Amino acid sequence: MNTLKQFINGQFIDALSGRQLEVEDPFEGKIIGLAPDGDASDADAALRAAAAAQPSWAKKSAPERASYLRAMAAQIRANRVELAQTLAREQAKVMPLAQVEIDFTADYFEYYAGWARIYEGEIIQSDRPNENIFLFRKPIGVVAGICPWNFPFFVMARKVAPSLLAGCTAVIKPSSLTPLTTFAFAGMVEATGLPAGALNFVSGRGSTLGDALVRHELTDMVSLTGSVEAGRDIIRASADRITKVSLELGGKAPAIVFKDADIDLAVKAIVDSRVIFGGQVCNCAERAYVHASVFDEFVEKISLAMSKVSYGSPFAEPAPQMSSLIDSRQLDKVEAMVERAIAEGAEVVTGGCRAEGSGYKYEPTILAGCTQQSEIVQSEVFGPVLPILPFTDYDEAIALANDSRYGLTSSVFSSNVSLVMQALKDLRFGETYVNREHFEGMQGFHAGWRQSGIGGADGKHGLMEYLQSQVAYVQY
């Protein structure tokens, strides 16, 4: 049994709250760890450590700060298999995908280390002859990074790497469902010799520890990846102090298949995106719109592909495509949403029920006959369930895709370049994938429109989230 301690000011200590949470292996249904159930006193200790460390951390040169990111990447690479095993066990992520997440995270630290000598301020033309206007970029200060359970290791890096590189210090809270890999990383951070307090890890629930981190007077910025509901709570809790928030929230990505699309490519890309990690991914295809002339062919092919999706133990060899959902609550939610869709007239083309055996598994499911206004088409399922609706012309396809309170990702399948460029102009989403699966690159900018968030992560713009400007008017 793995028993975790808070990592505050460079030391592993017992939770000041004195309470613990159980961590479950979702596939085996066994308790595999105990993590601190931290509260406001833990938040206070961690934020004080981060605030005390921030001025001297920011005084180091950016290349020196980057050297610690490279050391973190090296630690991850040296422990890549054990980390992937821990990740696979704590969230039932199939081993190959867990390994991709770990390796991608090491690359991510190196990628942001590379920004040390690249990010810059500006010199702006003045109205006055003997004046220079300088725009400096300064770290925001102390960051509270609050992470979800679906990509706990990578999303942690999305907050740690740009904030440290920018000269901020941070307190990271993983989801109480998946703290194990994050705290294994805390041990590796200790091994890099990072100055005490620059990076702290605390475990606990969102409603207690998370809320205390957001409301604390020492928190200069909150970076949350999570649900729309948590985003709303955090905006409310940050209102009193006008704390900066960066929110990456849920999605309901449409995939549009036009009549001239390569149907086999579209089927493969949409299935891969819908079943990766059991469909529990913010950017994956959650609804498909298919031109009426190819609708029957598409439904037949995608149903066959979905019915062949393999699922089982995350450690099975050869690896299945997916495993258990994260917990019984998530399985109950997916099941209830499909039942309500059926009650409203949806037709189950394949799947439509819980799967037998270990874990909280749900069968890969295709639904037809859903209406645009139904819950299954409007709300995030976060499971391997895909409703498919027909359309007859371009304007209808775009209107249906845009008709959503979410605006994270979308995809378009077509061999007509003009049509694709027109769709890129008309779609109202932060990210669009053309003729490929839903998966972003670290050099892009992952940012949702509408209720999918405020701000974003990755690339140059992700780094800018952690920097604030200072303009100086210097007359000589």
Ligand code: NAD
């Ligand atoms: P969640 O909102 O339940 O929890 C996310 C984190 O927020 C957890 O650490 C939780 O403890 C904390 N939290 C919850 N309420 C809080 C509060 N009031 N104050 C402070 N902290 C609070 O989300 P989840 O179930 O862990 O993750 C799934 C959700 O995350 C999905 O909606 C998914 O789409 C979204 N997500 C989005 C992205 C993205 O990049 N946009 C990436 C991954 C996941």
